[in-house]
Amino acid sequence: MFKLLRNQKVRNALLQALYVGALGALVLAGTLIARQNLAAQGITSGFDFLFKSTGWDLGFSLLPASANDPYWWYFVIGILNTLFLGSFGLALATLVGMIVGLAQTSANDLAKLLGRTYVDVFRNIPLILQVFFWYALITHLPTPRNAHEGWGMLLTSRGLYLPVPNVGGLAMLAASLAAVAAIVLPIWLGRTSLLSRPLGQRTSVQLAAVAAALVCAVLFLFVGRLPDTPLLDLPSLQGLNLRGGLRIPPEFSALVVAIAIYGGSYIGEIVRGGFKAVGKGQVEAASSLGLTLWQVFTLVRLPLALRAMLPILANQYVWLMKATTMGIAVGFTDFFMITALTINHSGQTLEAIGILMAGFLIINLSLAALFNRINKAIALKGNQLRG
Amino acid sequence: MEMVVVAPPASGKLEDLKRRFFATPLQAVVSLLSLSVIVFLVWKLLNWAVFSAVFDASGGADACHAASGACWSVIAARWRIIFFGLYPYEEQWRSALACVTVVAMTVLSCIPAFWTGRRIALVWGLGAAVFYVLMKGGLLGLSFVGEEMWGGLALTLFIFVTTCLIGFPLAICLALLRRSELPWISRTTGLIIDGVRSLPLISILFTFAIVLPFALPQWLQGDKLYRVILGSALFFSAYQAEIVRGGMQGVPRGQEEAAMALGLSYWHRISRILLPQAMRNALPATINQFVISFKETSLVVIVGFFEILASGNAAYGTGEWRFAYVEVYAFIALIYFVFVFSLSRYGAFLERRMSVGER
Numbered sequence: 006m007f008k009l010l011r012n013q014k015v016r017n018a019l020l021q022a023l024y025v026g027a028l029g030a031l032v033l034a035g036t037l038i039a040r041q042n043l044a045a046q047g048i049t050s051g052f053d054f055l056f057k058s059t060g061w062d063l064g065f066s067l068l069p070a071s072a073n074d075p076y077w078w079y080f081v082i083g084i085l086n087t088l089f090l091g092s093f094g095l096a097l098a099t100l101v102g103m104i105v106g107l108a109q110t111s112a113n114d115l116a117k118l119l120g121r122t123y124v125d126v127f128r129n130i131p132l133i134l135q136v137f138f139w140y141a142l143i144t145h146l147p148t149p150r151n152a153h154e155g156w157g158m159l160l161t162s163r164g165l166y167l168p169v170p171n172v173g174g175l176a177m178l179a180a181s182l183a184a185v186a187a188i189v190l191p192i193w194l195g196r197t198s199l200l201s202r203p204l205g206q207r208t209s210v211q212l213a214a215v216a217a218a219l220v221c222a223v224l225f226l227f228v229g230r231l232p233d234t235p236l237l238d239l240p241s242l243q244g245l246n247l248r249g250g251l252r253i254p255p256e257f258s259a260l261v262v263a264i265a266i267y268g269g270s271y272i273g274e275i276v277r278g279g280f281k282a283v284g285k286g287q288v289e290a291a292s293s294l295g296l297t298l299w300q301v302f303t304l305v306r307l308p309l310a311l312r313a314m315l316p317i318l319a320n321q322y323v324w325l326m327k328a329t330t331m332g333i334a335v336g337f338t339d340f341f342m343i344t345a346l347t348i349n350h351s352g353q354t355l356e357a358i359g360i361l362m363a364g365f366l367i368i369n370l371s372l373a374a375l376f377n378r379i380n381k382a383i384a385l386k387g388n389q390l391r392g
Numbered sequence: 393m394e395m396v397v398v399a400p401p402a403s404g405k406l407e408d409l410k411r412r413f414f415a416t417p418l419q420a421v422v423s424l425l426s427l428s429v430i431v432f433l434v435w436k437l438l439n440w441a442v443f444s445a446v447f448d449a450s451g452g453a454d455a456c457h458a459a460s461g462a463c464w465s466v467i468a469a470r471w472r473i474i475f476f477g478l479y480p481y482e483e484q485w486r487s488a489l490a491c492v493t494v495v496a497m498t499v500l501s502c503i504p505a506f507w508t509g510r511r512i513a514l515v516w517g518l519g520a521a522v523f524y525v526l527m528k529g530g531l532l533g534l535s536f537v538g539e540e541m542w543g544g545l546a547l548t549l550f551i552f553v554t555t556c557l558i559g560f561p562l563a564i565c566l567a568l569l570r571r572s573e574l575p576w577i578s579r580t581t582g583l584i585i586d587g588v589r590s591l592p593l594i595s596i597l598f599t600f601a602i603v604l605p606f607a608l609p610q611w612l613q614g615d616k617l618y619r620v621i622l623g624s625a626l627f628f629s630a631y632q633a634e635i636v637r638g639g640m641q642g643v644p645r646g647q648e649e650a651a652m653a654l655g656l657s658y659w660h661r662i663s664r665i666l667l668p669q670a671m672r673n674a675l676p677a678t679i680n681q682f683v684i685s686f687k688e689t690s691l692v693v694i695v696g697f698f699e700i701l702a703s704g705n706a707a708y709g710t711g712e713w714r715f716a717y718v719e720v721y722a723f724i725a726l727i728y729f730v731f732v733f734s735l736s737r738y739g740a741f742l743e744r745r746m747s748v749g750e751r
Contacts, residue, residue: 021576035607042606115426129732130725131687141717327592334694354603369590
């Protein structure tokens with residue numbers, strides 16, 4: 006017996022079995038005790054609760070929801086809300102970060118100082134404090150009666166009210182797709198090999214494509230107009246309440262602003278690092294070839310910097326996506342808050358936590374996979390030396 | 393042929409200024425734009441925070457309504473609740489002293505003379521013990537104050553210190569387990585680390601605070617505060633473990649092989665050869681992780697703790713000071729900023745210092 010224990014292979018196998026077994030036993034014991042405890046409270050385990058109606062209302066949802074809807078629908082809405090908030094926040098944070106990063110890498114000392122100060126101030130204050138601050142700021146705005154007005158928008162303590170065109174949902178979707186096409190088409194036309202015209206001489210084709218897409222967008226809007234309504238649905242005060250327009254609730258705007266500002270400071274540092282990684286020789290070679298400043302930037306510095314910063318940027322995006330869970334602090338019904346509410350109302354603790362973990366795992370893994378693909382697509386091909 | 397010699401322009405201050413900020417039209421535009429933004433922001437900020445601000449608390453909230461600037465009297469009136477939360481009034485000096493202990497401990501551990509495993513463990517162990525005795529009392533004639541009365545800055549610091557104290561050794565264990573040669577041990581540990589890292593911290597805090605009691609027998613449940621600290625330590629250690637592992641990968645293989653050839657045991661190899669070099673490699677990233685985890689202690693407000701952010705909410709949330717939220721948040725932001733900025737500056741300094749050594 007003891008001789009057997011001295012055998013390295015046997016010992017290794019035993020050690021591994023012990024480690025994995027102990028961890029497994031811990032998880033199993035926890036689950037069993039939890040099931041027993043929950044059963045004592047009259048809660049049966051299983052995923053049947055997903056099909057029961059919830060009985061409580063949501064604060065914010067992109068899709069129609071009522072208290073009669075089942076739990077699984079609420080989870081779908083929660084995930085959508087998280088993705089919606091995340092994509093808005095990430096896009097704005099990237100924009101802010103790009104500006105801050107460029108300011109930091111510019112040759113101008115004053116711009117550098119501005120960028121540096123921005124990063125130092127906003128990176129060193131916790132995100133949740135910033136969320137609280139913006140939320141307090143927005144909810145302390147004047148009441149609808151004394152709202153700030155401008156360009157048809159209303160800024161009140163109940164949120165930001167935007168004018169929207171009086172257009173049917175389907176036509177709106179088609180119009181926005183056409184608008185996206187107006188941006189994507191010229192880029193695609195500029196690099197595809199399907200066109201016989203040489204690269205760099207396609208401006209007229211690109212302009213024609215943009216014009217066609219924009220005309221389509223306007224056409225869709227015109228055709229889809231709701232009958233007997235004005236062109237724009239303007240928000241206006243009626244009695245004590247506001248009618249019309251699109252309301253952006255304070256929770257959402259506070260979170261988006263906070264994520265954009267905080268994330269922008271981190272992304273600014275990443276952008277700075279990316280531009281610093283571009284070899285000085287590359288820029289010098291480009292300008293000695295006679296490229297203009299703008300061409301050096303778009304054709305040489307930006308692509309090379311992008312390649313250097315993309316892996317770090319991907320990590321930052323995953324982090325910011327997880328940070329959307331701070332919505333619970335101000336009552337934004339994101340994925341996490343729906344989970345917490347589900348636990349409060351239905352008591353299905355283990356199942357809800359399981360769904361939460363699986364959801365975030367899927368979101369994070371797909372973000373990582375997406376960035377890996379982009380990374381591979383723009384990575385240096387071949388193995389020649391480049392300085 | 394006649395040589396024409398043009399004298400170089402005199403390098404006066406004005407020339408220097410022109411070269412630095414007005415070399416090209418674009419440069420000039422950027423300079424002027426930046427300068428106007430800076431002047432505008434600095435003027436606005438100074439005007440709000442200093443020139444038209446109310447500092448005197450004697451006027452109460454009414455004096456602030458008349459002024460156009462910041463109302464710092466809210467801080468003068470409510471600083472005790474921001475720093476100490478619900479801690480008993482007569483005993484608040486203990487809470488203050490405990491905060492000073494933590495600061496002293498952090499400063500001590502930034503001095504290179506304390507960078508041996510034993511000394512750093514001694515400083516942090518002793519510091520945490522002093523903090524705990526001061527806060528909780530029941531010893532040495534100090535009256536007893538339960539954890540549910542702790543709050544404000546002291547609670548934030550307590551959560552931070554205990555998170556690091558539990559999380560750091562755990563991180564080293566996890567890193568060692570992950571680089572184990574036994575495939576099942578390294579795989580399982582990798583699964584745990586990656587799983588924890590892919591989850592938001594809030595969901596982990598929530599699980600430990602509210603869900604875990606269901607999964608534990610009665611005698612193991614403990615106080616909610618300590619469960620939350622455990623959760624935050626687990627999260628910290630998952631990130632720190634990857635940093636330590638990165639540091640270990642930077643140690644040349646020959647080091648460990650040489651140690652093996654000398655016949656050192658596993659523990660000696662790890663504690664004398666591998667870890668000292670790995671920690672040196674990992675130091676900048678480690679300080680960065682400390683900074684992040686200090687900022688993240690503020691998330692415990694979501695599971696219902698009265699730390700500095702929650703006590704700030706309480707400081708302006710009631711009665712007459714309801715309008716003064718900007719000042720309170722600015723004050724708390726300043727506290728965080730002082731801690732975090734000095735730590736991250738120190739990290740940057742260390743990075744430079746170490747890169748000099750490697751040249």
